[in-house]
Amino acid sequence: MEKEKCLILGRVPHKWSDIDESANYCEIDKVLKMDKRLGGGSLHNLSEDNLDKVFIGMKGIIKLGYDKRDKDKCENFIKLKRGIYATFEVICFNREEKIIIYKLKENFFRENKIINAEEAIKVLGKKKFDLSQKSAGLISLKKYQKILELYKR
Numbered sequence: 001m002e003k004e005k006c007l008i009l010g011r012v013p014h015k016w017s018d019i020d021e022s023a024n025y026c027e028i029d030k031v032l033k034m035d036k037r038l039g040g041g042s043l044h045n046l047s048e049d050n051l052d053k054v055f056i057g058m059k060g061i062i063k064l065g066y067d068k069r070d071k072d073k074c075e076n077f078i079k080l081k082r083g084i085y086a087t088f089e090v091i092c093f094n095r096e097e098k099i100i101i102y103k104l105k106e107n108f109f110r111e112n113k114i115i116n117a118e119e120a121i122k123v124l125g126k127k128k129f130d131l132s133q134k135s136a137g138l139i140s141l142k143k144y145q146k147i148l149e150l151y152k153r
Helices: 028-032 117-124 126-133 141-152
Strands: 005-011 038-042 059-064 083-094 099-107 136-140
Touching: 005 083, 005 126, 005 141, 059 099, 059 141, 083 117, 083 141, 117 126, 117 141, 126 136, 136 141
Parallel strands: 005 059
Antiparallel strands: 005 136, 038 099, 059 083, 083 099
């Protein structure tokens, strides 16, 4: 069990989900406040070896990158900070298309308990947090659990 891997998905505020069209450019704050919502993502950045580790029920975390939304185009704009915003569980996985659908578990944003970038980097390391310009990667179950501990404190 200790060797089990978890996913880390990187999102930018104007592209919270590649599948859910309700996650539009300006209303991300409303979308994040929804409880247990479904989302989706691409795993095109994962190697074939890492794709073999993805499974239904797999746990993961979602981190947001820099908020580059234009406040002039958004009503009631709130700039979001880089950090970890939620945990999720994979509920569907299409290996051929390298797409997952997930269900949010703990919604840090909704609970006002976002793990800021500095704290996340201490646990994950800078390269893993930044994902080296990728949108997906793997982390250890131990690191996933440390992120949960930060959320629950």
